[in-house]
Each structure stands twice: as C-alpha cells, then as structure tokens.
Amino acid sequence: MAADVLRAVRREPEASRAALTKSLHLSSGTMTDLVSRLQTVRLIDEVAATPTGRGRPSTRLVPHPSGPLVLAAEISATGWRTALAGVDGRLAEQHSGEHQDYSPATILAAVGAALEDYRRHYRDRIGATSVSLAGTMAGTTVVQSAVLGWQQVSLDALGAGGLLLCNNDATLAAVAEARRGAARQARVSTHLMVLSGAGGGSCQDGEPILGATGASAEYGHLPLGRAGLQCSCGAVGCWDVDLGARAMARDLELELAGPAQEVTAVREWLAGQDPDAPAAETRAQAASLGRGLAGLVNALDPELVTISGLATELRRLAAGDFDAAFAQALMSYRRSSPPPVLDAALNQDGPLVGAVELALDQVLSPAALSRWAGED
CATH class of the missing domain: 3.30.420.40 (ATPase, nucleotide binding domain)
Structure with missing residues (x-):
C-alpha cells in the first residue's frame, strides 16, 4: 500500500492527504500509519494544505527534503x-x-x-x-x-x-500525456508531436509501447509522403517529407536564421495566417496531419489521441481540412464514434x-x- 501512496502523490501532487485517503479507499488510521512509515524512511513529508474553508485543516503529502x-x-x-x-x-x-x-x-x-x-x-x-x-x-x-x-x-x-x-x-511526450496530461483518463492513447518532422508514441495503462529495440513509433517514417522524395532517414516517401517544419520551410522557401531553425521560422509564418482564409500550404499540411492521424487510429485503435507542437497550430488554422481528411481516412465503422483528438496539456514540458x-x-x-x- 505504501507504493500506492507514492503513485498517488505522483498522479495528484496538489491533492490533500484527505483527498488521497479517499481516492485510495483507505481508512484515516491506515493512511496515518503509511505516512508515518514513509516519513521514517525519508520518502514523504507532510505540510499544511491551502485552507479551503471551515473545518479541520488538511495537509499535503510532498517529497521528503532528504528523499530520493x-x-x-x-x-x-x-x-x-x-x-x-x-x-x-x-x-x-x-x-x-x-x-x-x-x-x-x-x-x-x-x-x-x-x-x-x-x-x-x-x-x-x-x-x-x-x-x-x-x-x-x-x-x-x-x-x-x-x-x-x-x-x-x-x-x-x-x-x-x-x-x-x-x-x-516524442515517445516521452506520449508517456507524459498518458500519465499526467490530456490522456490520463484513457487506457490506450496515442500521441503525435510535430516539430521539424513528426514523431510520437502509444501507451497502454500509462506504459509506453517501445518495440523490440526501443525504436517504435517512428510515425514520421511511415510511407505517407510523396513517393519521389527521399527522407533524411534514408527511406523514400516518409511522412516527414510532407509534414512538419522542415517540409514547410522547404516548400515556402523560408529564410532561416541558423541551423535547425525551421520550427521558429514556420511558427512566425503561421502567426500571420488567418484561420478564415488559410494559405494553401497550411491547408495541405492540415490535411496531411488529419489523414495520417486517421491511419494511426486505424492501426493502433486508441481511445484518445493527443497532438502537440505545430500539429495544434495547423489544426486550428485549417480545421475544416483537418476534419475532412481525418474522417475520410478513417475506416467506415469508426466514423460514427472516432476517438477524440485533443491538444496536449504539457506541450513543451x-x-x-x-x-x-x-x-x-x-x-x-x-x-x-x-x-x-x-x-x-
């Protein structure tokens, strides 16, 4: 049960001791004993919680000042x-x-x-x-x-x-969203992060699905891009050649301030876009994003999808193109109740x-x- 308390502190770091006692279905006496043991071994400490009204003041469980x-x-x-x-x-x-x-x-x-x-x-x-x-x-x-x-x-x-x-x-961002972010209520979730290219990960019960060598979820290297373009990975036709800041900077012929500045340049360009009249390049990116996400849904069967990086901006600016491409690429039986696609809660963190x-x-x-x- 001590491990359950530690997991609860990670899951709800702002929760009061009383709230954690209730969520873990423990008696107050059992919780008192567990907290005492955890304090003795320098894992948990107890501090006053912010008052929320009348009644007995509660406490919060926090990391021990000499803990791991x-x-x-x-x-x-x-x-x-x-x-x-x-x-x-x-x-x-x-x-x-x-x-x-x-x-x-x-x-x-x-x-x-x-x-x-x-x-x-x-x-x-x-x-x-x-x-x-x-x-x-x-x-x-x-x-x-x-x-x-x-x-x-x-x-x-x-x-x-x-x-x-x-x-x-991107795999770690998927873990963060599954455990601490927008996908925390989903048993099976998929995350897509679009920056220079696309990457992501899928989690089941908060655990990442890493593959045999730890290199799974290279979503940007699925063959969803133009067949004639070679990707930096060595393959031809990867999604990365069409989706992300590297592809947009190339197609728009943006001037870059220095190495690896594609994301900054594209964000500045997108900031000047009108959602009521998005540019053709923005619409094409949003459509590619929607079509590819539908493919991931068809293949991975998540309850919920989260997106971060440029993906959130592309969907916001060209929502109609994203929605149409997403729906059209879904298997027909999924269209009546597709998994929600939510913006990530943790973003750059x-x-x-x-x-x-x-x-x-x-x-x-x-x-x-x-x-x-x-x-x-």
Missing part, C-alpha cells in the same frame, strides 16, 4: 534542458542552454556538466538519469537524428556510471516530464525502495 531524486535531460534541435525531480515528479531546478555547435562532444559536454552540478550537490540521493533526445534511440545509443546530424552516438557518459535511461522525445516518469518507475520500484530503506 531523479535527473532528466532533454536534447532538442536547438538546445538542451535539465531538471531535477522528487517522488512527486515535479520539475525543479531547471537549467538550459542553446547549442553552440552540433558536434556530439560539444553538446554532451554541456549537458553532462549541468548534470554533474546536480550530482555534486545531491550526491547519493540521485537514483537515475533519464534523457530525452530528438532522434531514433536504441538503448543508450542515438541511432540517427536528422535535426542534430548524429548517427550511432553513445549517451552512456551522461549516466556517470549510474542508472541511465534514454528515449525519443512533455519530453522532460515523460523522462522523469520513467526514471521514477525505476527509483520507486519495490527493489529500489528496499535498498533506499536499508532493507536490502
């Missing part, structure tokens, strides 16, 4: 971010930087230095490091990343010899939140908790 921590890092097309989190999964002490160049050595040195600063301060409280990266991952190796220009790059140094988890950024979630799965496992409590 996880580190998270995100390496995106233009920069990096790091964060620290306790057992409630909240991002804290965030740091960030822009890429000065795109060599793996330079970027990994900058991220590694930020992570080392946390480790020097918090030492043995840190139980895992979890990395999000914009690229195809296999274990702790970046198989390829078009936006970074990397191939077969090891991230092992970021773990500093400790537990290291590495995953694709999705990859970091997802990274924290998977790290906490390891740090709060029964075996890890036994080691933390000194029982092993």
